[in-house]
Amino acid sequence: MTDALRELTEQKYKYGFVTDIDEDRIPKGLSEDIVRLISRKKGEPQFMLEWRLKAYRHWLTLQEPTWPNVHYPAIDYQDIVYYSAPKPRKQLSSLDEVDPELRKAFDKLGIPLVEQQRLAGVAVDAVFDSVSVGTTFKKKLADLGIVFGSFSEAVKEYPALVERYLGSVVPYTDNFFATLNSAVFSDGSFAYIPKGVRCPMELSTYFRINAQDTGQFERTLIVADEGSYVSYLEGCTAPIRDKNQLHAAVVELVALDGAEIKYSTVQNWYPGDKEGRGGIYNFVTKRGKAMRRSKISWTQVETGSAITWKYPSCILQGDGSVGEFYSVALTNNRQQADTGTKMIHIGKNTRSTIISKGISAGHGQNTYRGLVKVLKGAANARNYSQCDSLLIGDKCGAHTFPYIEVRNPTAKVEHEATTSKISDDQLFYCRQRGIKEEDAVTMIVNGFAKQVLKELPMEFAVEAQKLLGMSLEGSVG
Amino acid sequence: MTKRGDEAMLQIEGLRACIGEKEILKGLDLTLRAGEVHAIMGPNGSGKSTLAQVLAGRDTFTVTGGKVAYEGQDLLALPPEKRAAAGIFLAFQYPVEIPGVGNMYFLRTALNSIRKARGEEELDAMDFLSVAKEKGKLVEMAPAFMNRSVNEGFSGGEKKRNEILQMAVLEPRLAILDETDSGLDIDALRIVAGGVNAMRSPDRAMLVITHYQRLLDYIVPDFVHVMAGGRIVLSGGRDLALELEKKGYAWVDDLAAKGALGAPAAVAP
Numbered sequence: 001m002t003d004a005l006r007e008l009t010e011q012k013y014k015y016g017f018v019t020d021i022d023e024d025r026i027p028k029g030l031s032e033d034i035v036r037l038i039s040r041k042k043g044e045p046q047f048m049l050e051w052r053l054k055a056y057r058h059w060l061t062l063q064e065p066t067w068p069n070v071h072y073p074a075i076d077y078q079d080i081v082y083y084s085a086p087k088p089r090k091q092l093s094s095l096d097e098v099d100p101e102l103r104k105a106f107d108k109l110g111i112p113l114v115e116q117q118r119l120a121g122v123a124v125d126a127v128f129d130s131v132s133v134g135t136t137f138k139k140k141l142a143d144l145g146i147v148f149g150s151f152s153e154a155v156k157e158y159p160a161l162v163e164r165y166l167g168s169v170v171p172y173t174d175n176f177f178a179t180l181n182s183a184v185f186s187d188g189s190f191a192y193i194p195k196g197v198r199c200p201m202e203l204s205t206y207f208r209i210n211a212q213d214t215g216q217f218e219r220t221l222i223v224a225d226e227g228s229y230v231s232y233l234e235g236c237t238a239p240i241r242d243k244n245q246l247h248a249a250v251v252e253l254v255a256l257d258g259a260e261i262k263y264s265t266v267q268n269w270y271p272g273d274k275e276g277r278g279g280i281y282n283f284v285t286k287r288g289k290a291m292r293r294s295k296i297s298w299t300q301v302e303t304g305s306a307i308t309w310k311y312p313s314c315i316l317q318g319d320g321s322v323g324e325f326y327s328v329a330l331t332n333n334r335q336q337a338d339t340g341t342k343m344i345h346i347g348k349n350t351r352s353t354i355i356s357k358g359i360s361a362g363h364g365q366n367t368y369r370g371l372v373k374v375l376k377g378a379a380n381a382r383n384y385s386q387c388d389s390l391l392i393g394d395k396c397g398a399h400t401f402p403y404i405e406v407r408n409p410t411a412k413v414e415h416e417a418t419t420s421k422i423s424d425d426q427l428f429y430c431r432q433r434g435i436k437e438e439d440a441v442t443m444i445v446n447g448f449a450k451q452v453l454k455e456l457p458m459e460f461a462v463e464a465q466k467l468l469g470m471s472l473e474g475s476v477g
Numbered sequence: 478m479t480k481r482g483d484e485a486m487l488q489i490e491g492l493r494a495c496i497g498e499k500e501i502l503k504g505l506d507l508t509l510r511a512g513e514v515h516a517i518m519g520p521n522g523s524g525k526s527t528l529a530q531v532l533a534g535r536d537t538f539t540v541t542g543g544k545v546a547y548e549g550q551d552l553l554a555l556p557p558e559k560r561a562a563a564g565i566f567l568a569f570q571y572p573v574e575i576p577g578v579g580n581m582y583f584l585r586t587a588l589n590s591i592r593k594a595r596g597e598e599e600l601d602a603m604d605f606l607s608v609a610k611e612k613g614k615l616v617e618m619a620p621a622f623m624n625r626s627v628n629e630g631f632s633g634g635e636k637k638r639n640e641i642l643q644m645a646v647l648e649p650r651l652a653i654l655d656e657t658d659s660g661l662d663i664d665a666l667r668i669v670a671g672g673v674n675a676m677r678s679p680d681r682a683m684l685v686i687t688h689y690q691r692l693l694d695y696i697v698p699d700f701v702h703v704m705a706g707g708r709i710v711l712s713g714g715r716d717l718a719l720e721l722e723k724k725g726y727a728w729v730d731d732l733a734a735k736g737a738l739g740a741p742a743a744v745a746p
Binding site: 423424425426428429430431432433434435436437439443444446447448449450451 | 533534535536537556557558560561562566567569572573575576577578583584586587588590591594626643647
């Protein structure tokens with residue numbers, strides 16, 4: 001057999017029809033060829049490929065940032081498989097086949113049975129099938145002209161919209177992780193709300209078809225046209241395990257004149273074991289651009305991942321635009337979080353609010369890092385920031401790095417910060433009233449986080465409360 | 478009012494407790510029966526509040542000797558939440574603030590924790606609310622006040638009224654009131670005392686700790702004990718409090734110094 005022939009046969013084996021699993025995997029490592037291959041496999045138009053390649057070439061010039069207050073072993077970027085096609089998970093025939101530990105978590109969170117089945121990948125009754133529910137919703141959305149689906153679909157069906165807004169908030173040159181994402185992102189969500197339309201339901205990946213395994217390099221783009229409104233939910237409270245340790249997602253929001261986007265996240269990726277082994281590294285770039293009199297509101301509850309690096313931000317470009325950031329970040333055991341926001345005031349009469357609640361337990365390290373920047377033209381800009389930290393035990397840490405840059409003398413910027421511990425007095429008071437120590441801690445933590453939790457959509461908030469309690473299990477006593 | 482001859486609800490014998498190296502309770506004896514209201518008076522630093530905290534299970538104090546039997550059980554072996562479930566309630570001298578936790582949510586959690594520990598059915602939000610509203614009348618609690626965070630931003634009087642509201646909802650067998658009168662003006666004192674009196678019952682014992690006789694004009698005790706130096710040095714009836722007020726705590730110190738007190742009088746004649 002000649003070399004050429006062998007190459008051909010092996011290639012056929014590699015990409016051929018033999019098994020589903022090998023079919024859509026590509027070799028480890030990152031190169032221009034890999035980027036081209038990803039784009040080809042996804043059947044993307046030329047502009048996408050060019051954009052990816054520009055990102056890749058730029059990425060080669062960047063260094064991984066070292067300023068975050070997190071510590072982890074060096075990542076070998078050539079030891080990662082950058083594309084694996086979304087494939088349906090193995091279907092189980094009943095909940096009895098599900099990992100008992102996962103079921104315990106579901107029960108504690110009070111997740112309805114139907115949703116439990118969906119999350120665990122159990123085949124469900126046609127009536128309750130989330131896909132059919134999803135289809136019903138999709139029809140309703142389509143009637144209003146709302147586009148909501150996977151990013152890959154959008155690239156093919158609405159290339160003009162994607163080309164216009166992709167990278168308009170987070171350019172491919174933005175930062176090491178965002179640039180990497182731009183080169184290799186696998187899939188994600190896309191939503192477009194037409195002028196003046198108020199989206200009648202919370203958009204959630206729950207109802208997105210082909211939502212399984214969106215992968216480690218997720219990309220989301222939401223465009224709210226003039227005067228429209230949308231509330232978007234990302235993630236879920238159920239514990240999510242993933243074989244990929246590195247996650248680098250990008251979310252871009254565009255709120256055109258008078259539009260409002262409310263973006264809520266509950267993140268509960270696998271945090272690793274007690275010693276921090278095996279947890280997800282989550283490096284996320286989230287940013288929104290707010291045009292005239294529009295509003296962007298970020299709410300996040302971060303309890304998972306071994307490392308969280310994430311700063312959902314607002315560029316308040318239009319006059320009278322409003323940015324909000326509400327965050328609860330909890331670190332337990334060996335978890336590390338460096339999270340916060342940037343509020344960039346460009347337009348006149350722009351307003352921003354930052355409420356950040358950091359909770360540290362075990363050996364957890366929790367850092368708030370925020371920037372409030374008022375540019376020269378931002379007359380009468382206003383910001384209010386409140387950063388509270390709660391410590392549980394004496395081995396954890398809370399850190400706050402608030403940066404404030406003001407270039408306009410009419411701006412008003414307020415910053416408040418507190419650090420507190422759950423006191424023995426509080427615990428004893430609760431226990432004297434019959435409440436067990438663990439329940440008392442959960443109650444006090446939820447009280448501490450209340451200002452943020454109340455920003456979440458109702459059903460999400462209830463689950464998030466339980467999640468905070470669960471994430472703290474074993475942190476006292 | 479007293480049901481003599483009944484078994485003791487709470488029997489404290491030779492109780493000793495310290496904080497760090499410092500001994501505060503130095504061999505204290507006290508017996509309470511159901512239906513009785515006992516007042517404990519004494520100068521600052523005599524160990525009154527320590528007694529209350531030790532009975533409730535506060536672990537900053539170490540019990541170094543003696544025993545406490547509560548309805549036949551070894552009370553000192555139980556963690557605080559089990560003591561609460563067994564019917565012991567402490568109205569705190571300094572009620573604690575818990576920011577962000579609704580007052581009614583807290584109280585419902587407490588009630589349901591206790592009910593659960595006793596194997597009783599938990600109350601749902603609606604049922605609980607009607608109980609709380611009813612009991613709230615006892616201490617003239619405005620509904621708005623029920624929705625605030627636990628003790629956060631409450632005045633001194635509101636905090637104490639809130640303690641009595643909690644007591645009324647939790648319906649303890651043994652209520653320990655630690656200086657519930659401190660920081661109260663005369664109107665608030667009347668309200669709080671009214672709430673406490675409404676809860677007197679043949680099944681319930683109360684231990685009222687106070688620095689001043691004044692409270693006992695409103696909550697009339699069956700027995701009065703005087704503490705000094707970590708022990709009960711004088712016991713008597715209602716009149717003892719009045720005599721004490723006339724002569725001052727210096728009188729007790731004098732008696733103690735002269736060694737005139739000997740062993741404390743038996744509690745129930």
